[in-house]
Amino acid sequence: MAxxxxxxxxRRGPGTxxxxxxRRGPGxxxxxxxxxxxxxxxxxIGLMGVTAVPMLLSLYxxxxxxxxxxxxxxxxxxxxxxxxxMFTSDPSYWHAVRVTVTFALIAVPLxxxxxxxxxxxxxxxxxxxxxxRGLFYLPSLLGxxxxxxxxxxxxxxxxxxxxxxxxxVGIQGKPWxxxxxxALETLMVLAIWQFGAPMVIFLAGLKQVPTELYxxxxxxxxxxxxxxxxxxxPMLSPVIFFNLVLETINGFQGFTAAFVLSNGTGxxxxxxxxxxxxxxxxxxxxxxxxxxxxxxxxxxLAIAVITAIFFSTGRFWVHYSDGEDR
Amino acid sequence: xxxxxxxxxxxxAGRHHRTxxxxxxxxxxxxxxxxxxxxxxxxxxxxDDGSAADPNAPVKLSIFxxxxxxxxxxxxxxxxxxxxxxxxxxxxxxxxxxQGYFDKLATLTAGGNPPDLFxxxxxxxxxxxxxxxxxxxxSYQKSGxxxxxxxPESLWQYGVVDGKLAGLxxxxxxxxxxxxxxxxxxxxxxxxxxGMTWEEHIAWAEQVTAKTKVPGTQDPSADYKAFxxxxxxxxxxxxxxxxxxxxxxxxxxxxxxxxxxxxRRATPTxxxxxxxxxxxxxxxxxxxxxxxxxxVWANQMPDLKKNTKDELGVVAYPGDPSAQWxxxxxxxxxxxxxxxxxxxxxxxxFLTNDQEAxxxxxxxxxxxxxxxxxxxxxxxxxxxxxxxSIAVEAELTQKFGTSPQVPIKGHSKVKSELIKAAxxxxxxxxxxxxxxxxFVEACKAAIA
Numbered sequence: 001m002a003x004x005x006x007x008x009x010x011r012r013g014p015g016t017x018x019x020x021x022x023r024r025g026p027g028x029x030x031x032x033x034x035x036x037x038x039x040x041x042x043x044x045i046g047l048m049g050v051t052a053v054p055m056l057l058s059l060y061x062x063x064x065x066x067x068x069x070x071x072x073x074x075x076x077x078x079x080x081x082x083x084x085x086m087f088t089s090d091p092s093y094w095h096a097v098r099v100t101v102t103f104a105l106i107a108v109p110l111x112x113x114x115x116x117x118x119x120x121x122x123x124x125x126x127x128x129x130x131x132x133r134g135l136f137y138l139p140s141l142l143g144x145x146x147x148x149x150x151x152x153x154x155x156x157x158x159x160x161x162x163x164x165x166x167x168x169v170g171i172q173g174k175p176w177x178x179x180x181x182x183a184l185e186t187l188m189v190l191a192i193w194q195f196g197a198p199m200v201i202f203l204a205g206l207k208q209v210p211t212e213l214y215x216x217x218x219x220x221x222x223x224x225x226x227x228x229x230x231x232x233x234p235m236l237s238p239v240i241f242f243n244l245v246l247e248t249i250n251g252f253q254g255f256t257a258a259f260v261l262s263n264g265t266g267x268x269x270x271x272x273x274x275x276x277x278x279x280x281x282x283x284x285x286x287x288x289x290x291x292x293x294x295x296x297x298x299x300x301l302a303i304a305v306i307t308a309i310f311f312s313t314g315r316f317w318v319h320y321s322d323g324e325d326r
Numbered sequence: 327x328x329x330x331x332x333x334x335x336x337x338x339a340g341r342h343h344r345t346x347x348x349x350x351x352x353x354x355x356x357x358x359x360x361x362x363x364x365x366x367x368x369x370x371x372x373x374d375d376g377s378a379a380d381p382n383a384p385v386k387l388s389i390f391x392x393x394x395x396x397x398x399x400x401x402x403x404x405x406x407x408x409x410x411x412x413x414x415x416x417x418x419x420x421x422x423x424x425q426g427y428f429d430k431l432a433t434l435t436a437g438g439n440p441p442d443l444f445x446x447x448x449x450x451x452x453x454x455x456x457x458x459x460x461x462x463x464x465s466y467q468k469s470g471x472x473x474x475x476x477x478p479e480s481l482w483q484y485g486v487v488d489g490k491l492a493g494l495x496x497x498x499x500x501x502x503x504x505x506x507x508x509x510x511x512x513x514x515x516x517x518x519x520x521g522m523t524w525e526e527h528i529a530w531a532e533q534v535t536a537k538t539k540v541p542g543t544q545d546p547s548a549d550y551k552a553f554x555x556x557x558x559x560x561x562x563x564x565x566x567x568x569x570x571x572x573x574x575x576x577x578x579x580x581x582x583x584x585x586x587x588x589x590r591r592a593t594p595t596x597x598x599x600x601x602x603x604x605x606x607x608x609x610x611x612x613x614x615x616x617x618x619x620x621x622v623w624a625n626q627m628p629d630l631k632k633n634t635k636d637e638l639g640v641v642a643y644p645g646d647p648s649a650q651w652x653x654x655x656x657x658x659x660x661x662x663x664x665x666x667x668x669x670x671x672x673x674x675x676f677l678t679n680d681q682e683a684x685x686x687x688x689x690x691x692x693x694x695x696x697x698x699x700x701x702x703x704x705x706x707x708x709x710x711x712x713x714x715s716i717a718v719e720a721e722l723t724q725k726f727g728t729s730p731q732v733p734i735k736g737h738s739k740v741k742s743e744l745i746k747a748a749x750x751x752x753x754x755x756x757x758x759x760x761x762x763x764x765f766v767e768a769c770k771a772a773i774a
Contacts (some may be wrong), residue, residue, distance in 0.1 A: 069457040089771075162769040178597035180753055230573060264425065265742060268600045269749045284429040284737050286772075287453060289436075 047238050062294035067287045074288075082294035093295070095270055096278035099184060103274065104251035107188040111251075112243055115195035119202035120232075133203070140196030149190070149260035152178050156186045177261055180271040187257050187272060198243040205239030206232070234319040241318045249303055256279070275299055340496060385669050387417040391445035392427035392541050397690050404683040408676050410526045415669055425607070428480075433457055435661075442664040446493055447656045447736050451485070454659065455492035456735045461660040462490040466671045473679050477697040480729040481652045487732050493657025494674050497692025499649045500722055501551050501623030502715065504612050506540075508636035513537045518724070520642040522634040524556070524583060527644040531592035534618050544602045544611045545593035546621040547584035548748035550741045556580060558649035558727070565734050568773065574759075574766045581751045582759030586751065593617070596752040603745055624715045624722075625655055625692040633713035638711065640718050655692030660705070688712070693719055739772035 014180050037044070049168030062082055064075045107222045122133050155161045156176035162175030176182045213231045222230065233240075255276040258266065266273030266281065279299070352377075384477075391401060398421050405417045420441065422430065434440045445452060455462050466472040472494065474482040485493040503518060510517055515534055518527060531542025543724055546552035552566045557580075561569035587593050594617050602611040602620065612620035613633040622630065627640055642650055658677065660670040677683055684699040691710050694700040705718045733740075747765035750756040756764065 068432045069454060069459050105608065175595075175597035178600045179625075180749075180755065263606070265745070267596070267603075267745065267749065269753060269755060270746060280741075285434060285742070286736075287432060311529050 018172055040070075059297060060295040061290050062297050064290045066290040066293070068283075068289045069287060074303060082291045083298070085291065086294060086298065092273065092278065096266075096273045096275050097220065099271070099273050100252055100254075103184060103188060103191075104248060105326070107191040107254075108244070108247050108251045110188070111192045111195050111247060112198060112240070114192055115198035115243070116202050116236075116240075119199045119206060120228075121201060122199075123206045133200075137196035137200055139194045140199075142194075146256060146260055149257040151184070152190050152257065153261050163216040179267055183261065183271045187254070187261065188193065190257050191251065191254065198247060201239055202236070203245055205236050209235040237318045238320055241310070241314055245307055248306060248310070252299075252303055252306075256288040334639035339366065357499045372384075382414050385415045385468045385666050386418055386674065387415060387443060387666050387669055388420070388441040389443040389673070390420045390431065390441035391713075392424040393421060393445075394423070396423070397725070400687050400690050404677060404686045405673075408673060415673075419476045434653075436446065440661045440663075442666050442727075443658060443660055443670040445656050446659050448733050449741065451493050451657060451659070452487050452734050452737065454734050455487035458662055460492040460669055461662045461664070461671075462492065462493045463494060463660070463671065465672075469493055471668075474674050476679070476698050478652050478695075478697065478723075480726070481654060481695055484652070484654045484729045484732060485657050492732075493659040494656070494678060495624065495656075495692075495734075496678065497660050497689070498652050498656045498695055498719070499623045499625040499655035500653055500719055500726070502622055502627065502640045502718060503619055503643050504610075504622050504627060504630055504638050504640045505619040506612055506615075506634075506636050507639045509538055509540060509618055510534070511637075517639055517645075518641050520647055521689065521729055522641075522644045528583075528587045528590065528592045529624055531587065531619070535591050540615065540617065541594040541598070541617045542592050542613075543587070543616045543619045544587060544621060545584045545599045545748075545752060548599070548603045548745040550622050550744050551623075552621045552643060553580055553744065554730070555643045555649045556645065558730070559645040563730050564740075565731055565737075565773075567731075568734055568765065570769055571700055571764075572771070574762050577747075577765055578759045579760035581748065581762055582749075583654065585751060585758050588699060596749070596754070599752055600749060603749070612638065622693075623653075623655060625689060626717050627715035628709055628711040630691070638714075640714055642718070642725075647722055647725045650722060651726050651729045652723065653729070654695075675719055689716065721769055728754040734773055736769075736773035740769050743768040743772060 003221045048184050061075070063077060063079060065078050065081075066072075066075045122129055122136070139148075157163075158173070158175035160179065162174075162176070166173040174182055176186045180190070204297055209232060213235065214227055217227045217231050253276055254274050257273040258274045258277050259280070261275075262268070262272045264277075264285075275295075276299075279292050279295045282295065337596070339708055389405070391397070393401075398419075401421070402419060404418065407598050409416055430439070430451075433442060433447075440459070446460075451460075462473055463485075467474055474494070477495065478498070479701060481495045481498055482491070485491055485495055491608065503516055509515075513534075516530070518530060520548070522530065527543065533538070534542030547698065551566070555575060557563055557572050559578065565571050584593070586594075593599060594611065598611065598616050601609055601614070607613075607622075607626055610620040610622060610630060610633075611617035615634075615636075620630070621643065624640055628639065631638055658674040660667055660674070664670055677687065678690045678695050679699070681699055681702065683699055684694045684696060685703060685706065687694070688703060688707065693716060694703050704713075707716065743765055747756075747761040750764065751758050751761040
């Protein structure tokens with residue numbers, strides 16, 4: 001309680017006063033700096049109160065046995081026990097890691113491929129292209145919505161719309177969302193289907209590729225595929241990189257759909273137990289908030305490491321043309 | 327922080343809901359004197375507690391429960407009745423669906439802002455009581471401010487955790503096997519009866535499947551309450567003290583029993599069973615038409631009935647019905663740090679023992695805990711589904727065995743682990759023995 005409200009008066013109070021006092025004085029630059037901070041303060045307070053302080057608090061809690069119900073004052077320091085448990089004696093933790101990595105490894109590349117493919121198709125000037133861009137983007141607008149996940153579950157039920165379609169062509173469908181072998185795949189399809197956001201970014205990137213390059217390539221006798229490989233891909237690589245990083249992080253954080261599909265359990269038989277869902281269950285259902293905090297920090301570090309790997313490999317395949325152009 | 331409030335201060339709230347006005351005024355005068363003393367001695371040290379000491383000071387009591395619109399309406403009406411009798415007490419009500427309720431309650435508690443009075447069930451009572459979040463109601467019970475004299479003994483005892491009365495039963499229910507009467511009549515099939523053995527039940531279900539093409543029974547191997555009844559019939563229990571009350575062998579036999587049932591097609595396929603394993607009433611297979619029976623709590627009958635056109639019937643779970651007990655369907659608990667403890671306890675007393683309030687609330691939270699009022703309510707009720715559930719429970723009340731201990735800390739994890747293990751066996755991903763071993767292993771970690 002005190003922690004979240006404390007920065008408020010101290011920051012705003014003296015900040016404004018000093019800015020006011022020094023405005024007439026000689027130190028103009030100094031006062032401008034202060035004024036800047038004053039204007040920033042709503043955001044700054046938000047960052048401190050809503051993000052930074054809770055984050056640091058959760059770092060502390062990850063070394064404790066905090067269980068939500070016990071008051072902070074009675075929380076016991078347990079050192080690295082939570083981290084030890086995670087790595088040595090919690091099979092469902094590693095199961096959740098496996099589920100999440102599988103999800104990200106399959107869904108992210110396919111989503112990017114779909115986004116790029118559709119962006120290429122929509123990067124032409126034909127009638128009604130604007131409408132199609134809008135339509136393809138639409139699923140992304142619904143993003144992590146619960147309603148969409150509910151629709152998805154009903155579509156891929158045993159007696160859902162998808163199986164009705166299959167039966168038209170004589171295929172006996174499966175209870176996709178209720179089958180432990182298929183539930184995660186159904187979630188992947190949902191994620192891939194929402195390729196609109198990266199698609200729009202790809203489209204913007206494609207517009208930036210100078211047409212001279214294509215002309216030059218075709219003069220040199222390059223076919224469409226060669227043009228794509230040797231012109232489009234390299235020119236687009238910064239955008240691909242950007243989308244890859246963003247979508248990977250998104251993929252790892254998938255929660256809503258898995259939560260809705262499994263009624264918050266990660267079922268059937270833990271097949272949709274994504275990392276964040278496992279973390280949520282640990283913290284809120286099993287009330288092991290200290291342990292859940294430790295999971296969150298390992299998760300943060302893991303994502304940071306993966307992103308760092310992307311950045312370090314980036315220089316081998318990401319082509320920034322800015323420098324040469326100018 | 328909170329000096330013990332002298333017992334005299336809230337006597338009128340505690341005992342005299344229907345006090346006529348003149349007597350009330352007299353009492354008020356007496357109280358003013360009684361109040362003055364503690365104010366002079368103790369309360370000066372702790373100014374914020376002044377409101378609890380003055381019975382006429384306005385009190386805003388926060389109260390939180392899960393349930394649907396119907397429950398909200400009934401509860402709000404009952405609380406309005408309390409306000410009518412105690413104009414100084416008003417309520418800040420919050421309610422929501424069961425899903426997410428306990429997340430919110432935990433978050434409110436963590437934020438240091440829990441409701442004064444809240445609804446809780448046996449899945450979480452021990453979790454909260456073990457962490458001293460709930461007020462021990464024993465002293466109120468002893469002083470008669472919380473009247474349990476008309477309660478079945480075993481019912482209020484089912485709210486005792488580690489010797490403390492952590493919650494008071496807001497209603498009573500018991501396991502109920504609900505079946506689709508319409509379907510059975512249409513196919514000239516016998517209805518299940520209380521006292522059928524498990525073997526007979528499965529044979530009956532097999533026959534139902536064969537004749538109606540609707541699977542006879544939901545496979546309840548993932549259902550802790552069915553497992554629990556079965557265990558008690560084997561002379562075991564879910565918990566013994568702080569240990570598990572069963573072994574891997576018991577679980578294996580339980581899973582084997584249902585593997586046999588699935589093989590005989592007495593149950594639906596694994597994915598349909600999985601749908602029914604949801605705690606959501608609207609997804610129970612007996613109302614979605616995917617099986618002829620569902621394993622629920624008897625007081626859920628009216629709710630189930632709302633979701634189907636078919637006639638439903640209810641009996642006890644198979645086996646000896648004395649394995650079932652008068653279970654508190656849910657409790658009312660008071661937050662230990664509440665500033666309005668005494669008023670909160672009085673509200674509980676009102677909701678469970680005041681005739682008008684209990685009549686308003688009906689059987690929405692289970693059969694009324696107060697046996698005298700239970701009779702009144704069951705005589706009055708017109709809802710046929712409610713009548714049935716009352717009849718079955720009344721019949722079973724004669725046969726009930728002793729209550730088991732309240733499930734221990736870690737129980738919610740045990741429940742979800744049972745679903746996981748049973749489904750592993752149902753989907754054929756593990757043998758019953760392997761699933762049982764996995765379950766017991768996980769349980770030991772959960773309750774450690």
